[in-house]
Amino acid sequence: MPRWTQDAAKRQVGWRVDNPQTPQEKVEAIHDLAVDDQVAARVATDFLRRPSVAFQAAGDDTARHLCNKAQTDRWRQADEAEPVPGPPESPVAPVVRQLDQTIDFLDLIGACHKFVAATGRLVPQMRGAALSEDEREVIHKNVDCVRATCEWIVTAVDSGHLDMDEELTKLLRCE
Secondary structure (H helix, E strand, C coil), X not given: CCHHHHHHHHHHCCCCCCCCCCHHHHHHHHHHHCCCHHHHHHHHHHHHCCXXXXXXXXXXXXXXXXXXXXXXXXHXXXXXXXXXXXXXXXXXXXXXXXXXXXXXHHHHHHHHHHHHHHHHHHHHHCCCCCCCHHHHHHHHHHHHHHHHHHHHHHHHHHHCCCCCCHHHHHHHCCC
């Protein structure tokens, strides 16, 4: 439905930004009030300071990927940028960036170790199991996702290129 039609429909049923009733109306009210990118960024930042909201947002693959990409782009931009006149950077900022990078590195190493450990524990348990054709197909598809993820990790580590093309994104979602 075109935006002007939605707005007219809202006016006809008495829907107002200051008095939304349903969860969907509340979401629409937030969207209506946060049309400006600066406002939307501030609201998103405020919401992500809530641990339960951040946890739920991190469960959305697209949101997580876009947030990671934005963070990487900001770091790359900061590394490439010439010093900007103005207030000096906090003396702890480089230390915080290094800590963030170390934490990300450890998280990635931990994810690899968890996968290897879980696989090393689970595959031997399948000894003697006769899998159906459908089950084998599901495992093959998931192993393809794992291979693509491993290749992406190696490419990102070796080249610094962290972006995913659309095909890789679909593969990693196992679509």
